[in-house]
Amino acid sequence: MKTPRKTKLTLAQFDYDLPPELISQQPIKPRDFARLLILDRESGRLSHRHFFDLPEILQPGDVLVFNDSKVIPARLPGKKETGGKLEIFLLKKLRKANGPNVWEVLVGGKAKAGQKILLGKKMEANLVKRVADNLWQAVFNCSDKKLFSLGETPLPPYIKSRAKLEDYQTIYAKRAGSVAAPTAGLHFTKRLLGRLKRRGVQLEYLTLHVGLGTFAPVKEEDILRHKMHSELAMIDPATVKRLNSAKRARRRIIAVGTTAARTLETFARVETGHAPSLLSGSKQTDIFIYPGYKFKFTDAIITNFHLPRSTLLMLISAFIEDLAGQSRKSRGGGIATVKKTYQEAIKKKYKFFSFGDSMLIR
Numbered sequence: 001m002k003t004p005r006k007t008k009l010t011l012a013q014f015d016y017d018l019p020p021e022l023i024s025q026q027p028i029k030p031r032d033f034a035r036l037l038i039l040d041r042e043s044g045r046l047s048h049r050h051f052f053d054l055p056e057i058l059q060p061g062d063v064l065v066f067n068d069s070k071v072i073p074a075r076l077p078g079k080k081e082t083g084g085k086l087e088i089f090l091l092k093k094l095r096k097a098n099g100p101n102v103w104e105v106l107v108g109g110k111a112k113a114g115q116k117i118l119l120g121k122k123m124e125a126n127l128v129k130r131v132a133d134n135l136w137q138a139v140f141n142c143s144d145k146k147l148f149s150l151g152e153t154p155l156p157p158y159i160k161s162r163a164k165l166e167d168y169q170t171i172y173a174k175r176a177g178s179v180a181a182p183t184a185g186l187h188f189t190k191r192l193l194g195r196l197k198r199r200g201v202q203l204e205y206l207t208l209h210v211g212l213g214t215f216a217p218v219k220e221e222d223i224l225r226h227k228m229h230s231e232l233a234m235i236d237p238a239t240v241k242r243l244n245s246a247k248r249a250r251r252r253i254i255a256v257g258t259t260a261a262r263t264l265e266t267f268a269r270v271e272t273g274h275a276p277s278l279l280s281g282s283k284q285t286d287i288f289i290y291p292g293y294k295f296k297f298t299d300a301i302i303t304n305f306h307l308p309r310s311t312l313l314m315l316i317s318a319f320i321e322d323l324a325g326q327s328r329k330s331r332g333g334g335i336a337t338v339k340k341t342y343q344e345a346i347k348k349k350y351k352f353f354s355f356g357d358s359m360l361i362r
Contacts, residue, residue, distance in 0.1 A: 009223045009290060013335050014317070015308045016342055023158055024351035027167045027186065034187045035350055035357040039341055041323040046344055051187045051358055060200030061251045063243065064302075067182040067259045068205040070173035073151025073165055078117040078125065084109075086117050088125055089154065090147070091179055091212050092232075094137065101140040101147075104131065106212075111136065120150050135212070154179050156354055158307075168354075177209035177232065183354045184257030184303050202251075204243055206235040208259040208285070218309055223290060228311065230284040233263045240267070240280040247297065248275045254300040254362075258312050261298045261319070262287050268296035290314040291321050291334050300362040305345060305352040313338065319361060 028034045032052040039046055049057065058064075074090040087108035095102040107117075107127065111134070117125045123146060129137040140147060153165045170185035172193075193203065212229040220226050247253060255261035266285040267278045276296045288311065301319055306312040321334030341359075350357045 009292075009314075011218055011221050011223055011309055014223075014310070014313050016339055018308065018346065018352060022346060022349065022352050022356075024353060024355035024357075025159055025161045027163065027355045028351075028357075030189060031171075031187050032189045032192045036360060037341070037345055037348075037350060037357070038360045038362070039320070039337075040362060041320050041337075044337060044340075046341060048348065052192060054192065054360075055195040055199040055201070057360065058196065058199065058201050058254070059252070061202070061246075061249075063202040063204060063246045063251055063253050064196065064256055065204050065206060065243070065253060065260045065264060066170070066172055066185055066188075066256045067208050067263065068170075068172055068174040069178040069182060069207050069209050069259070070176040071154065071165065071169050071178045071181050071210075072176050073148050074154040074179040075152040076119055076125075076147065076150055077152070078119045081116055081118065086111065088117060088119070088138065089179070090151070091135075092209075093144075093177070101143065102128075103138055103140065104212075105136050105138045107134050107136055109134075119147075123147075123150070156180065158353060159355065163355075172205065174205070175207050175209075175234075177207075178211075180210045181354065182208070182210060182257045182259045184260075184358065186355070187358050188256075202242070202246065204239050206233070206239060206260065206263050208233045208263045210259060213286075213311065218311060223314065226288065226311070228286040228288045230286040232282065233266050233285045234282040235263065235267055235278065235280055237280040240278045243297075244275075244277045247277065250275075252299045252362075253297055254302060255298045256302045258301070258303055258306075258315050261295075261301055261315065262289065264297045265289065265293075265295060270296050288314075289318050291318045293318045293322065295319060295322050300360065303359050303361065304354065305342065305350065305356055305359065307353065316361060 034051040036049045036051045076088040089106040092104040115127045123142045125138045125140050127136045168181050209232045211231045218226045266287050270276050317334035317338045320337045
């Protein structure tokens, strides 16, 4: 699902240069000692804090919305029947219980339909259908539990160091299904969540299982031609009831990460004369948010620093532009503000990407 835009947006507009040494290779410890860059959308003003300052920055009545998806050990080292190595990367569960164990997978090498990949003692995968390029449907002869016992942490390719799965997992992760962490949530600790509750901040949880979209680069120069891969999003009726009540009371809804923001916007609806509201349910979402999108339910976003030319950078550009209106557009819009903000972060030696520092855009 794409958002309307009259003027052309090019991929080059979302590019920037980043010194390689600012790509964080190790998780920040303690987690809430990450630096926090705060951007006020309306004024463009920046301020510098630490993540553990969040209870003093937020207000009683604010609502934090977390993505509770849990990262699975998605990298499966395997080999062909001829002995050659061939890695499988689990992406999306295609069939549920009481049937063949079928997954959509990436295969790291040449493969063909009907090929068997040996994974471990009496465990194997059969590639049954090519979806696109190295994307396949595979049938496994074992349970997910056994697959996960073989799997390795699915770290992004720009992280060259090894990390334990628990380092790449939020402390509140609950529902297994993601192949990449909702990394904005990595900065939260149990102690910090307790301080936020005592501050009067409401904590709510929804689910979006992060899939191939996280890894798929935007290749089209006209970004409107980019196709988002669908991901499973879920939000239950009790959570929706509480969030709708908060929205009607004009309390600030703060998405923890772009995945939480995309889920909120997926289930949001706007009716004339009424406050925006959410619907509950479970659905595959391919929502693609870029400048020109009008946010329905999200009032602020906590997020990490994103890769150049990524759909996540496009989303936060849209979010900045949305509030600022014509006054911001006349100065170059959300894209220009993001670039200016990122240049300040680079100057101040903030760490970027999954294990890096954080931003609050409000």
